[in-house]
Each structure stands twice: as C-alpha cells, then as structure tokens.
Amino acid sequence: MERRHYLGEFEETVLLVVAMQHEAAYGLSITKVIEEDLGRSVNMSSVHTALYRLEEKGYVMSDLGGASEKRGGRRKRIFVITAAGKSALLEAKSHRQYLWSRIPGIVFKGGTS
Amino acid sequence: MNVKDPKPPKLATRLFFTYCSPELQEEIHGDMVERFRDHIKEFGLRRAKQKYWLNVLKFFRWHTLKRRKSKQYSKNNIAMFKNYFKIAWRNALKHKAYSTINLSGLAVGLTSFILIVIYVQHQLSYDQFHENKDRIFRVVDGEFAITPNIVGPILARNFTEEIEHSVRTIIMGSQIFNLEGESFTDNVFHADPEFFDMFTFEMLYGTKEAIKNPNSLVISRKEAVKRFGREDVLNETLKMSGRNYTITGVLADIPENSMLQFDYVAPFYDLQWARREHWSNTSYHTFLQLSNGVDEGEFRIKIEDLLNADLENEEDERQSFFLQAFPSIYLQSDMRLGYEIGRTGDIKYVYIFMAVAVLILLIACINYVNLSTSRSLERAKEVGIRKVVGAYRKQLVFQFLGESFLFVFGSLAVSIGVSYLMIPYFNQLAGVQLDKSFLLTMDLLLTLGLLGLVISLLAGFYPAIMLSTFKPVAVLKGNFKNSGAGSRLRKVLVVFQFSISAFLLVATLVVNKQLSYIQNKNLGYDREQVLFFRVNGEVKSNFQTIKNELLANPNIEAVSMTSNTPINVGSAHGIKTGPTDEDYELLYYITADEDFIDLMDMKVLAGVDFKERAVPFVELDSIERVPSIILNETAIGLFGWTPQEAIGKMVTVSGYEAPVQAVLEDFHFKSMQNEIEPFVILFNPQRYYFGLIKLKTDQAKETIEFLESKMRELAPSLPLEYRFLDDHFDSMYRFESRLKDVFLTFASIAIVIACLGMFGLISFMSLNRAKEIGIRKVLGASVPNIIVLLSSDFLKLVSIALIISLPLAYYFMSDWLMDYAYSIQVGVDVLVISVISALLITCMTIGYQAFKTAVINPAGILRNE
Numbered sequence: 001m002e003r004r005h006y007l008g009e010f011e012e013t014v015l016l017v018v019a020m021q022h023e024a025a026y027g028l029s030i031t032k033v034i035e036e037d038l039g040r041s042v043n044m045s046s047v048h049t050a051l052y053r054l055e056e057k058g059y060v061m062s063d064l065g066g067a068s069e070k071r072g073g074r075r076k077r078i079f080v081i082t083a084a085g086k087s088a089l090l091e092a093k094s095h096r097q098y099l100w101s102r103i104p105g106i107v108f109k110g111g112t113s
Numbered sequence: 114m115n116v117k118d119p120k121p122p123k124l125a126t127r128l129f130f131t132y133c134s135p136e137l138q139e140e141i142h143g144d145m146v147e148r149f150r151d152h153i154k155e156f157g158l159r160r161a162k163q164k165y166w167l168n169v170l171k172f173f174r175w176h177t178l179k180r181r182k183s184k185q186y187s188k189n190n191i192a193m194f195k196n197y198f199k200i201a202w203r204n205a206l207k208h209k210a211y212s213t214i215n216l217s218g219l220a221v222g223l224t225s226f227i228l229i230v231i232y233v234q235h236q237l238s239y240d241q242f243h244e245n246k247d248r249i250f251r252v253v254d255g256e257f258a259i260t261p262n263i264v265g266p267i268l269a270r271n272f273t274e275e276i277e278h279s280v281r282t283i284i285m286g287s288q289i290f291n292l293e294g295e296s297f298t299d300n301v302f303h304a305d306p307e308f309f310d311m312f313t314f315e316m317l318y319g320t321k322e323a324i325k326n327p328n329s330l331v332i333s334r335k336e337a338v339k340r341f342g343r344e345d346v347l348n349e350t351l352k353m354s355g356r357n358y359t360i361t362g363v364l365a366d367i368p369e370n371s372m373l374q375f376d377y378v379a380p381f382y383d384l385q386w387a388r389r390e391h392w393s394n395t396s397y398h399t400f401l402q403l404s405n406g407v408d409e410g411e412f413r414i415k416i417e418d419l420l421n422a423d424l425e426n427e428e429d430e431r432q433s434f435f436l437q438a439f440p441s442i443y444l445q446s447d448m449r450l451g452y453e454i455g456r457t458g459d460i461k462y463v464y465i466f467m468a469v470a471v472l473i474l475l476i477a478c479i480n481y482v483n484l485s486t487s488r489s490l491e492r493a494k495e496v497g498i499r500k501v502v503g504a505y506r507k508q509l510v511f512q513f514l515g516e517s518f519l520f521v522f523g524s525l526a527v528s529i530g531v532s533y534l535m536i537p538y539f540n541q542l543a544g545v546q547l548d549k550s551f552l553l554t555m556d557l558l559l560t561l562g563l564l565g566l567v568i569s570l571l572a573g574f575y576p577a578i579m580l581s582t583f584k585p586v587a588v589l590k591g592n593f594k595n596s597g598a599g600s601r602l603r604k605v606l607v608v609f610q611f612s613i614s615a616f617l618l619v620a621t622l623v624v625n626k627q628l629s630y631i632q633n634k635n636l637g638y639d640r641e642q643v644l645f646f647r648v649n650g651e652v653k654s655n656f657q658t659i660k661n662e663l664l665a666n667p668n669i670e671a672v673s674m675t676s677n678t679p680i681n682v683g684s685a686h687g688i689k690t691g692p693t694d695e696d697y698e699l700l701y702y703i704t705a706d707e708d709f710i711d712l713m714d715m716k717v718l719a720g721v722d723f724k725e726r727a728v729p730f731v732e733l734d735s736i737e738r739v740p741s742i743i744l745n746e747t748a749i750g751l752f753g754w755t756p757q758e759a760i761g762k763m764v765t766v767s768g769y770e771a772p773v774q775a776v777l778e779d780f781h782f783k784s785m786q787n788e789i790e791p792f793v794i795l796f797n798p799q800r801y802y803f804g805l806i807k808l809k810t811d812q813a814k815e816t817i818e819f820l821e822s823k824m825r826e827l828a829p830s831l832p833l834e835y836r837f838l839d840d841h842f843d844s845m846y847r848f849e850s851r852l853k854d855v856f857l858t859f860a861s862i863a864i865v866i867a868c869l870g871m872f873g874l875i876s877f878m879s880l881n882r883a884k885e886i887g888i889r890k891v892l893g894a895s896v897p898n899i900i901v902l903l904s905s906d907f908l909k910l911v912s913i914a915l916i917i918s919l920p921l922a923y924y925f926m927s928d929w930l931m932d933y934a935y936s937i938q939v940g941v942d943v944l945v946i947s948v949i950s951a952l953l954i955t956c957m958t959i960g961y962q963a964f965k966t967a968v969i970n971p972a973g974i975l976r977n978e
Binding site: 026027028031043044045048049052064067068070071072074075076077 | 139140141142143144145146147148150168171172174176177
C-alpha cells in the first residue's frame with residue numbers, strides 16, 4: 001500500500017503557514033500568524049512539536065538562520081516546505097474540495113435547523 | 114545590546130537549559146526571548162515574565178528533553194577508544210621485534226595447547242558412543258583379556274534377570290575369502306548373535322538380527338565398496354574358509370574411536386571347534402550387558418563369587434575373574450592384559466600429554482607476562498601525559514587491560530586458525546585420526562575463551578595497576594626507576610619457565626634413549642630380511658615342492674612354516690609344575706617345522722632341534738611316540754634346571770608327558786614392556802598358518818618378484834600378502850615411537866618459546882642498561898667484559914633452573930622406565946647432555962644481543978643526556 005499522506009488538522013495549519021511565509025517561517029512567526037491572523041490561541045511549544053513532527057515526516061526542511069539582537073543573540077530555525085509537504089497539502093485540499101462539491105445544496109441553503 | 118533591556122527571568126532560563134536537549138536550546142530559547150520582548154510591549158514586564166515562565170514549563174515535552182545524560186561523554190569516549198587502539202598499534206609497531214616475539218610465542222603455545230587438548234579429548238572419547246556403554250562389561254582374569262568360552266553362557270544361565278545380553282567374540286586372523294574366483298585375506302570377527310544388540314554400530318543395510326543365522330556375514334561399507342564396487346551388497350554371497358556366506362548386513366564406517374575394529378562379522382556358531390563349552394577353551398572375549406537398574410557393584414560381587422567358586426571345582430587354577438567396565442578398557446592399558454581385543458591407549462599418557470600442554474601454555478604465558486610487563490615501563494611517560502591531561506586511573510587500567518585483551522585474543526584467534534590447519538600434520542605425527550570437528554566444539558571454544566580471559570588479566574593486570582599509580586610529576590621529570598620487585602618477579606618467572614623446558618628436554622632424551630634401546634636390543638632372534646605370509650591348504654600340501662623351488666633362488670636363504678610369527682605369539686598351553694592339578698603355569702607356544710629355529714637364528718643351548726628329531730604333538734600320539742618339546746630358558750627356569758640338566762627330563766604340556774628335547778636361549782616374543790615368559794616350540798605339521806622366508810640379499814625387490822611369480826605358479830589359490838618381520842616389530846612400538854615424536858616436537862616448542870622469552874628480555878635489559886654500558890665502556894670496559902656482564906645474569910638464572918629441574922626430571926623419568934621390563938638407566942650422559950645443551954641454547958639466545966650491545970659506540974648513547 002502506498003504511504004498515505006497524513007496530516008493532522010493542526011499540522012496542516014502549521015504547514016500552510018510555513019508555505020505562506022516562504023523561507024521566513026520559524027517557530028514564533030508561525031505562532032504569531034496562528035494567534036493573530038486566525039485568532040486561535042496556541043502554545044508556542046505545540047507549534048514547535050508540530051514542526052518537528054512535520055520534519056520527521058519529511059514535509060518541511062529546516063536550517064539555522066541568522067541571529068538577531070531581538071532574540072538575545074540566538075539564531076532561529078527557518079522552516080521551508082518540501083515537495084512532499086506540498087503534495088500533502090494539495091491532496092488534503094483536493095479531498096476537501098471534493099467533499100465540498102458533494103455536499104447537497106440544501107445543507108447550507110436550508111438555513112438553520 | 115541595550116543595557117536597559119529587561120531580561121527574562123534567570124531561574125526560568127536556567128530551568129530550561131537543564132531539561133532541554135542541547136541541539137534545540139538555541140532555537141527554542143531564541144523564540145522564547147523574542148516572544149518575551151513582544152509580550153513586554155503588549156502586556157508589560159510582569160505579565161511577560163509570567164508568560165515566559167509558562168512557556169518554559171510548556172516546552173517541557175518529550176522531544177525537547179535531553180535523551181541520556183551520558184550522551185555527551187560517550188562521544189568523547191569513542192574518540193578515546195580510537196586513540197587507545199591507535200596507541201596500542203603504534204606501540205606494537207614501534208617495537209616490532211618484541212611484538213613479534215611476544216605474540217608469536219603466545220600463539221605457538223596456544224596452538225600446541227589446543228592440539229594436545231584435542232588429542233586428549235579424542236583419547237577420552239574412545240568407545241563412548243555405544244548407547245549402553247555404562248551397562249557393558251567385559252569378564253577378564255587378572256592376566257588376560259580372554260576367558261574360556263563357557264564363562265559367557267554360564268553367567269547368562271545363572272543370571273537371567275540381571276544379564277540382558279551376553280556376547281563372546283573372537284578375532285580370526287587372515288581368513289581366506291573367495292569372491293568370483295578372486296581370493297583375498299582379511300580378519301574376521303566372530304560374535305554371538307546379540308553382538309549388534311549390545312554394541313551400537315550403525316547398519317546401512319540390514320538389521321540387528323544380521324548374524325543370528327548361520328553362514329551370515331556382515332561387511333563394512335569400506336570393504337563392500339572395495340570388493341563389490343558398491344555399498345548395497347545385501348544377499349550377495351562370498352566364500353570364506355571354503356564355506357558360502359550370505360551378506361546380511363552392511364555396516365556404516367566404524368568410528369575411529371572404537372576399540373572394536375573389523376571389516377567382517379560372522380556368527381560365533383559357525384566356528385565348530387569353538388562351540389564346545391569348556392573351561393580350557395580359552396580364546397574369547399566375553400562381554401556382558403546388564404539389565405537396566407542392576408546395581409553394578411553388587412552384581413560384580415555375585416558374578417565374581419560364582420565364577421571363582423566354579424573355578425575351585427575345576428582342575429584349572431587361574432587368577433580370579435572380574436568385571437571390567439567396557440568404556441574404560443581403552444585407556445586401562447596399565448593392566449596390560451594379554452590378548453587385548455584392539456589397540457589400547459594409556460591413561461597415563463593422557464595425563465602426561467595434559468601436563469605437557471599445561472606446561473607449554475604456562476611457558477608461553479609467563480613469556481607474555483614477562484615481556485609485556487617489562488615493556489610497559491617504557492610507557493610511563495605516556496601514562497604521565499595522559500594523567501596530566503585528565504585521564505582517570507580507571508581509564509588507564511581499562512586501557513592497559515584492554516590492550517592485553519586485544520593482543521591475547523588476537524593470538525588466540527590466530528592459534529585456533531593455525532590449529533585447524535595443523536590437524537592433518539598433527540594426525541601424522543601422533544598417528545591418530547583427529548577430526549576437525551573436535552576443534553569447533555562449544556566446550557573447547559568456551560574453555561579457550563576463558564583461558565584467554567585469564568591470560569589477558571594476568572598479563573594486563575600488573576602493568577595496568579603499576580602504571581596507573583605513577584605520579585605524573587615524577588614520571589615526566591624523568592626520575593622514575595625500574596621497580597625492584599618487578600624485576601625479581603621476572604627472574605623467578607624465567608627460572609620457572611626454564612625449569613620446565615629443561616625438564617622436557619631431559620624427558621625427551623630419556624624417551625629417545627629407551628626407544629632406541631628397545632629397537633636395537635638383541636631379541637634373541639634375527640628379524641631382519643624375514644618376511645611372513647599366510648598359507649592355505651594348497652601351500653601346505655605342496656610345501657616340499659614350493660620350498661625346493663624357492664630355495665633354488667640363491668637369494669632365498671631359508672623357508673619355513675609355523676603357527677604364528679615369533680613376535681606375535683598366539684595361544685597358550687599349560688605346563689605342569691607340581692604333583693597336584695593346581696600346580697601349573699601358562700606356556701606360550703608356537704608350532705614350527707624343522708627349519709624354523711635356523712631361519713630365525715635362535716640359539717639352541719642344549720639338546721637337538723627338529724632337524725634331528727621331530728615327533729608331532731598331536732592327539733593321536735601313542736606311548737612309543739613321545740612328542741618333541743623344545744622349551745626356552747625361562748620355562749626350564751620354572752623347575753630350576755640348567756639347560757644341560759633339562760634335557761631328557763619329563764614335562765607335562767597340555768596333558769601330554771614327554772621329555773625335554775632341547776633348550777633355547779630366551780628371546781622376546783612380546784613387547785619389551787613385558788618380561789620374557791615360559792615358551793614352548795612344538796612340531797605339528799597340521800597347525801601351520803604362516804610361511805616364513807629369509808632373504809639373503811639386498812636385492813629384495815627382485816627376490817620378492819621371484820617369490821610372487823613362483824607362488825602364483827605353484828599355489829594359484831593363495832592370495833600372497835606378505836609383510837616383513839621387522840616392519841611388523843616396529844609397528845608394535847608405534848605407540849612409543851609416536852610418543853617420542855610428539856614429545857620431541859612439543860619439548861622443542863617449549864624450549865623455543867622459552868628462548869624467545871629470554872631473547873626478548875635480554876634485548877629489553879640491554880636497552881634499559883644502555884647508558885650504564887656506555888659509561889662502562891668510556892671508563893674502559895672491554896667487549897668481553899660487557900658480554901659477560903649481560904649474560905651472567907641469565908646464565909645464573911638458567912643454572913638455578915637446571916638445579917631445580919634435573920633432579921625432578923631424573924625422578925620422574927626413572928619412574929617411567931620402571932614400566933619396562935627391559936630398560937636403560939636415566940644415566941649421567943643424559944643429564945650432562947641436557948646441561949650442556951641448555952647452557953648452549955642460552956648462550957646462543959642471549960649472545961647475539963649481548964654482543965650487539967657490547968660493541969655499540971658509547972658516544973651514540975651518552976650524547977643525548
């Protein structure tokens with residue numbers, strides 16, 4: 001059996017953010033996007049965990065980037081989406097689109113039940 | 114960085130660094146600090162600090178934790194390991210000579226040890242493969258392995274409960290076979306029907322019932338292939354001694370470690386003359402297999418009581434019977450029973466070999482320990498440096514022990530490989546058939562592993578402990594001295610080692626001397642140039658013609674026929690020595706024709722031989738025809754007669770009374786380990802089985818060709834298979850001469866290893882004392898002075914060793930010689946030769962190095978102070 005792309009919901013979100021912040025994504029920046037743009041409360045450590053897991057799965061690559069004074073002289077780890085990551089995202093997206101397209105019109109048109 | 118910038122709480126940061134794995138610390142802490150700054154702007158310092166704390170706690174996750182505390186160290190250790198290996202290797206290369214001597218000495222010692230252990234294992238494995246071995250016993254009397262043929266049946270009848278099987282066997286030598294017109298001779302084993310029930314011999318074809326019917330024959334696989342060209346020869350027929358036999362079984366190859374060795378097995382019942390059960394019908398090996406659960410000790414007493422009680426009723430007065438456990442027969446040859454069923458070994462030699470193995474190993478180990486300890490002092494500086502840069506003592510001990518392990522196990526691996534390759538050569542040397550599989554048994558490998566461990570610890574322990582205690586400052590300053598205790602220990606070891614070598618040297622010389630004595634001793638007859646062969650009816654009936662035809666060849670000096678060859682005398686008669694039935698002695702005998710005594714060059718001391726008077730010793734004798742009886746000196750010694758007195762005196766041999774016709778000078782007809790026994794030569798043309806021919810010439814080849822063609826012409830039915838008497842004689846001493854070779858080999862190995870050790874030590878010593886020697890030379894010491902200085906130490910040690918070992922060797926070897934009825938003395942010559950060769954070997958070993966050191970230019974050594 002072919003290895004399935006498996007992305008958890010949170011992982012998918014993180015991965016999307018990594019793709020969004022092309023070559024500038026690191027732990028804190030991603031946390032910020034999720035918190036501020038999506039208005040979703042999240043732990044920095046959860047984001048880190050998700051990133052490491054994505055890296056293990058081969059969906060992102062990372063390298064230590066430049067240090068800044070703001071960070072107390074510490075370097076950041078920059079995450080970049082890989083080809084595998086991209087195809088995983090595409091697959092997730094197409095599954096969703098397919099499912100959306102199969103929802104009968106009445107479900108959303110019929111107002112609240 | 115702005116000084117006013119607020120900092121995240123230190124305690125939290127410290128906490129974070131204690132749990133977070135080092136690889137992740139930087140990035141995560143960076144993120145946290147950045148966020149902390151954001152939070153200050155957003156929520157103020159207090160909340161930011163709180164949130165920072167919270168973050169630190171929240172990052173306490175599985176993937177951020179430090180994996181193992183030691184992870185840091187282990188990386189470092191790998192580098193250290195590499196360094197240990199590298200240093201060990203460099204040290205070995207730096208002193209190539211030492212390393213080679215050290216390791217090769219150990220490897221040779223281990224190889225010898227392995228081979229001997231395999232040999233001993235093989236000796237101990239004899240007859241252990243029979244399933245019922247613990248319940249099989251042989252009935253013997255104190256002198257002979259054979260018993261009357263009535264013994265087995267009597268016991269079986271009286272102890273039906275206790276005895277499961279009872280089997281008598283007899284080996285019939287050189288039976289004449291006939292297969293499709295082609296004839297050949299071979300020995301045949303005759304046995305009672307339950308033979309294959311008792312002993313575990315694998316049958317390729319046929320069943321255990323194979324010899325339960327008359328005229329059935331079991332053949333070995335090897336013979337089947339040789340005679341028929343295939344293995345499955347069931348139901349083929351074969352003529353033996355004129356009767357047709359059907360093959361009912363084919364045996365798998367008989368294990369080499371079986372005392373019973375045979376190619377043909379036939380039913381006992383087929384020997385008509387053997388059927389009649391009688392106490393005087395004595396030529397049989399009687400085996401018993403006890404039932405399960407029978408107490409061996411109790412049964413022994415019962416059985417021995419019965420047999421020996423029965424004895425008293427008979428006219429036979431013999432030594433009492435007893436039971437001998439079957440699997441122990443092979444190594445019990447110190448009982449030296451006559452008429453043994455097969456080749457025997459000797460448990461004593463097993464012990465001796467074990468001792469030699471241990472001694473060699475000891476020498477090799479001492480060598481190894483000596484050389485590595487003396488060498489290790491050179492590494493004092495290395496230890497100093499290591500300590501300065503922070504090596505723990507534990508690490509140093511570990512390093513030196515590890516090095517020792519590395520080298521010992523390296524040599525061990527090499528020795529196992531070499532032993533594996535050497536086995537065929539060893540087989541040749543020791544005359545055994547060792548299988549390579551003996552080497553690869555788990556037991557042996559485990560033992561060797563353990564041994565390696567012990568050697569490594571012994572060799573590594575002293576340097577490891579010694580070196581690791583050095584004070585680095587003292588060592589590096591250079592005021593570090595050879596410890597007196599160490600060199601004293603080394604001296605003791607050298608003495609010990611050389612004592613062993615000298616002991617082995619003496620032992621070898623004595624064994625050598627004794628064997629050459631035996632092989633060259635005057636036997637009382639001439640065995641050179643005499644060949645013997647089995648004869649059949651055709652030869653016997655045409656003998657006069659054949660004899661005349663053969664004697665026509667000028668290269669053939671004499672032709673004769675006998676019942677046995679003089680060095681392999683078979684059965685025994687009894688001779689009466691007193692008035693009652695109990696006064697009688699066993700008498701070995703040969704029946705021979707008129708020419709026998711001349712042919713063998715035996716000396717008639719008194720009386721006349723068969724040429725002048727020959728009356729057959731047969732049962733048809735009437736009163737007026739008294740049979741000719743010729744006794745040896747020992748036999749008339751029973752009566753206290755001199756040869757002259759004995760002539761004409763009446764003696765009773767096997768119930769027939771007749772006067773002594775002649776007296777022969779004693780001759781050896783058994784192994785030299787036995788005394789000469791009473792012996793009689795009888796005249797009986799009906800009982801000739803061997804032809805003897807004495808050649809006159811060195812042109813043996815042509816003469817034998819002549820003999821072969823003549824015999825084909827005159828006795829076409831005889832398969833002529835001849836052997837030379839002296840070859841046959843030598844084969845009697847094969848065990849001893851093999852022993853000599855083996856001993857010689859291993860003693861030489863021991864001496865060589867000891868010399869290697871000495872060589873290594875003197876090289877080391879002269880290196881150590883180079884400066885001293887330089888100064889001595891500057892102050893005017895001559896080259897001979899220096900050589901004497903360097904050698905005298907060793908010569909002293911060797912002398913002490915000799916003083917210790919020579920008396921011991923003398924004592925042990927005298928003890929060994931006691932086994933021989935005819936033996937040499939250990940003698941001063943052996944001791945003198947040993948001393949001289951020991952000193953000579955020492956001088957040669959150390960001389961080179963001493964000379965090399967003595968002629969060195971002192972300026973070269975003293976320059977760099």
